[in-house]
Amino acid sequence: MKQTFRYILFVLVASLWATLCFILPEFLEDPVNGFRGVLTIGLYVAILGGVQFLLLYVFLLNKYVAAVVLPIYSLLGAATAFYRYAYHATITPLMVDVMFHTTKGSVASVMSWQLFVFVGLNLLVAVLFVLYRWKRLTLNAQWIHLLVSVAAFLLYYSFNSYLQKRINQSYPMNVVVSMKEYLSMNREAVQRTDVKIDEVSAVDDLDIVVVLGESARADHVSLNGYPVNTCPRLGERHNLYSLPDIYSQYANTLSSVPHLLTMADSINPSLSASTRSFISVFSDLGYATSWISNQDYGHTYTDFIHEADTAIFPNADKSVYVYHPWYDEDLLPPVDSLMANTDKRKNLYVLHTIGSHWYYNYHVTPSLQQFTPMTDSRIVTQNTEQQMLNSYDNTILYLDYFLDTLISRFEDRTAVVIYLSDHGESLGENGKWLHAGDGEAMHRPAALVWYSDSYAALFPEKAEALKQNSRKRYRTDYLFYSVLSAAGIYADGNNPQVDIFSHR
Numbered sequence: 304m305k306q307t308f309r310y311i312l313f314v315l316v317a318s319l320w321a322t323l324c325f326i327l328p329e330f331l332e333d334p335v336n337g338f339r340g341v342l343t344i345g346l347y348v349a350i351l352g353g354v355q356f357l358l359l360y361v362f363l364l365n366k367y368v369a370a371v372v373l374p375i376y377s378l379l380g381a382a383t384a385f386y387r388y389a390y391h392a393t394i395t396p397l398m399v400d401v402m403f404h405t406t407k408g409s410v411a412s413v414m415s416w417q418l419f420v421f422v423g424l425n426l427l428v429a430v431l432f433v434l435y436r437w438k439r440l441t442l443n444a445q446w447i448h449l450l451v452s453v454a455a456f457l458l459y460y461s462f463n464s465y466l467q468k469r470i471n472q473s474y475p476m477n478v479v480v481s482m483k484e485y486l487s488m489n490r491e492a493v494q495r496t497d498v499k500i501d502e503v504s505a506v507d508d509l510d511i512v513v514v515l516g517e518s519a520r521a522d523h524v525s526l527n528g529y530p531v532n533t534c535p536r537l538g539e540r541h542n543l544y545s546l547p548d549i550y551s552q553y554a555n556t557l558s559s560v561p562h563l564l565t566m567a568d569s570i571n572p573s574l575s576a577s578t579r580s581f582i583s584v585f586s587d588l589g590y591a592t593s594w595i596s597n598q599d600y601g602h603t604y605t606d607f608i609h610e611a612d613t614a615i616f617p618n619a620d621k622s623v624y625v626y627h628p629w630y631d632e633d634l635l636p637p638v639d640s641l642m643a644n645t646d647k648r649k650n651l652y653v654l655h656t657i658g659s660h661w662y663y664n665y666h667v668t669p670s671l672q673q674f675t676p677m678t679d680s681r682i683v684t685q686n687t688e689q690q691m692l693n694s695y696d697n698t699i700l701y702l703d704y705f706l707d708t709l710i711s712r713f714e715d716r717t718a719v720v721i722y723l724s725d726h727g728e729s730l731g732e733n734g735k736w737l738h739a740g741d742g743e744a745m746h747r748p749a750a751l752v753w754y755s756d757s758y759a760a761l762f763p764e765k766a767e768a769l770k771q772n773s774r775k776r777y778r779t780d781y782l783f784y785s786v787l788s789a790a791g792i793y794a795d796g797n798n799p800q801v802d803i804f805s806h807r
């Protein structure tokens with residue numbers, strides 16, 4: 304009994320060290336408010352500290368295992384904590400990919416003496432713990448301890464699905480999960496059915512730009528009558544149409560994006576799992592295709608990213624759990640360099656934005672944070688409704704700026720820019736916020752289309768049809784056929800009912 308008590312105390316001290324050095328740095332910069340905010344963060348840290356305790360309990364049971372595992376645990380934990388704190392970088396599947404290939408994204412690859420000192424000190428602590436485990440602790444009946452602690456860990460880990468998601472974002476589960484996701488994204492792609500092409504109009508030069516939005520809702524776009532002027536730039540543009548009445552079946556990114564990219568519709572939603580996307584059609588027809596993303600690989604749409612010739616992730620080391628700014632304008636330099644370097648006259652650019660994802664303020668550059676007061680805590684309930692709305696409206700103002708800047712690059716070309724958000728967002732309706740769970744406002748995504756003058760000259764009937772159709776009601780199913788139709792491609796029996804460029 305005394306042995307067990309001493310062992311528990313030993314693991315408690317070790318997990319306190321691991322929590323302070325590997326977990327706490329994740330939270331040090333989170334925007335929170337006052338005592339209650341700090342308390343909430345403290346609770347998160349304590350819950351994640353529980354994970355450290357249970358895992359270390361298992362790892363330190365056997366002194367030989369401890370001698371191998373603890374230094375590695377410490378090395379990885381210290382290195383990830385350092386990067387998290389110093390560079391706001393986190394372990395993501397893409398980060399693992401970058402470490403193995405160093406091609407697809409950019410990461411803070413800076414080695415510094417501070418990193419070596421921090422990792423070195425933590426290694427030293429790990430060695431001291433191992434020495435203590437060898438010299439001072441004896442523990443009998445280790446198998447019983449092992450059984451009980453493994454069972455306790457599994458119970459703790461699967462107790463609550465929300466907490467499990469959070470635990471998966473923190474050390475060491477983030478390393479495990481990212482490795483697993485990395486391996487799955489490099490697995491053989493699912494055998495998918497090709498899209499059957501029926502007819503293609505002859506076109507010499509054309510740029511099709513598809514922008515996948517994030518959590519932007521139609522009724523906060525001023526072009527649709529929202530009383531706050533959230534779209535001052537797009538409002539001045541000609542050949543620009545807002546589609547105010549789009550219905551999205553899904554309310555989260557992972558379900559929605561595959562639906563948007565494929566011919567899946569409300570009658571056959573499962574087609575998103577078995578068919579190729581419009582990207583493959585453009586690739587097959589000789590377009591240069593690219594996927595430029597401010598979000599992670601998502602396991603539901605990895606196959607479609609692979610359909611593009613080029614995939615670029617300017618913020619590969621960021622995840623939505625990192626409370627630090629990163630912006631959609633980071634997608635523009637890759638667009639510029641692709642535009643400068645392409646030798647093809649026909650191009651498809653697919654941009655996956657971070658858009659209006661929480662934490663709103665961190666996806667809007669300071670100069671565009673014009674609606675105030677804004678949120679000052681990542682804990683939603685610490686903000687007033689007005690703060691939430693202001694911060695959200697700033698993300699639409701930023702969308703206005705981002706799309707306007709993107710469009711300006713294509714003004715002198717034969718080009719179409721098609722924007723559709725993956726879903727909407729709840730802003731306090733029935734007490735719901737963000738887009739966890741479900742709510743009507745999450746199904747009303749913002750949608751916009753712009754075309755250049757030379758596009759209108761090439762396809763006058765399409766430009767005219769869009770004008771007629773823009774106020775109509777569509778499900779997001781329209782995107783697949785309309786993106787193809789914009790390029791004069793008619794596929795899979797082309798469904799004019801859902802083609803915004805068609806007079807039917």
Ligand SMILES: [Zn+2]
Binds near residue numbers: 517556557726
């Ligand atoms: Zn989303």
